[in-house]
Amino acid sequence: EAQVTQNPRYLITVTGKKLTVTCSQNMNHEYMSWYRQDPGLGLRQIYYSMNVEVTDKGDVPEGYKVSRKEKRNFPLILESPSPNQTSLYFCASSFSRQGASTEAFFGQGTRLTVV
Amino acid sequence: AQKITQTQPGMFVQEKEAVTLDCTYDTSDQSYGLFWYKQPSSGEMIFLIYQGSYDEQNATEGRYSLNFQKARKSANLVISASQLGDSAMYFCAMREPFSGYSTLTFGKGTMLLVSP
Numbered sequence: 001e002a003q004v005t006q007n008p009r010y011l012i013t014v015t016g017k018k019l020t021v022t023c024s025q026n027m028n029h030e031y032m033s034w035y036r037q038d039p040g041l042g043l044r045q046i047y048y049s050m051n052v053e054v055t056d057k058g059d060v061p062e063g064y065k066v067s068r069k070e071k072r073n074f075p076l077i078l079e080s081p082s083p084n085q086t087s088l089y090f091c092a093s094s095f096s097r098q099g100a101s102t103e104a105f106f107g108q109g110t111r112l113t114v115v
Numbered sequence: 116a117q118k119i120t121q122t123q124p125g126m127f128v129q130e131k132e133a134v135t136l137d138c139t140y141d142t143s144d145q146s147y148g149l150f151w152y153k154q155p156s157s158g159e160m161i162f163l164i165y166q167g168s169y170d171e172q173n174a175t176e177g178r179y180s181l182n183f184q185k186a187r188k189s190a191n192l193v194i195s196a197s198q199l200g201d202s203a204m205y206f207c208a209m210r211e212p213f214s215g216y217s218t219l220t221f222g223k224g225t226m227l228l229v230s231p
Binding site: 030031033035040041042043044045048049050056058088090092094096099100101102103104105106108109111 | 119121146147148150152158159160162165167168206208210211212214215216217218219220221222223224
């Protein structure tokens with residue numbers, strides 16, 4: 001089954017404790033992205049990757065890191081989480097060759113709470 | 116300036132009625148794509164419909180249609196014959212060439228509630 005898998009689904013952590021949210025897709029997609037969703041703000045892009053070893057900042061990259069060492073994986077790293085990073089996080093992937101028409105597939109979301 | 120504007124924070128509709136969710140966008144590119152996603156209370160993002168900037172006909176997918184007015188830069192979602200299961204948050208989104216089409220820019224969403 002074609003899917004984007006995020007783990008964990010739910011996470012409560014303390015300020016300053018490094019954490020990683022994993023994302024894996026099995027569709028051989030070139031593009032992968034991370035978004036955060038906050039009430040009243042919609043989804044905002046954190047980082048994106050156009051292919052292996054190619055990453056770039058989105059609209060809200062501060063406090064986050066990513067890496068793309070393999071095509072299927074795109075982990076999101078919070079080196080020192082703070083309460084303002086409490087949010088619902090989505091990983092998404094899509095093909096590049098179809099250009100603007102390519103549909104993005106989303107993971108199930110990770111609800112992160114930083115206390 | 117916002118690239119995607121959804122002016123309706125919430126909409127109410129009765130079952131079996133049609134409803135239009137508004138979306139306007141801002142881009143200087145000629146080539147772009149417009150999407151609608153549905154997010155039920157369970158949280159997942161479900162792709163509904165796509166409209167390309169060069170498509171001459173409005174996109175349709177079952178009960179969903181996209182009222183695309185390029186000159187007005189609007190891409191409204193029309194849901195015909197609403198069902199209780201349509202109650203959800205709906206997001207309009209756009210792809211543009213600046214990121215090689217890898218970025219989806221989202222609006223803030225419209226919460227739709229369908230009543231019996």
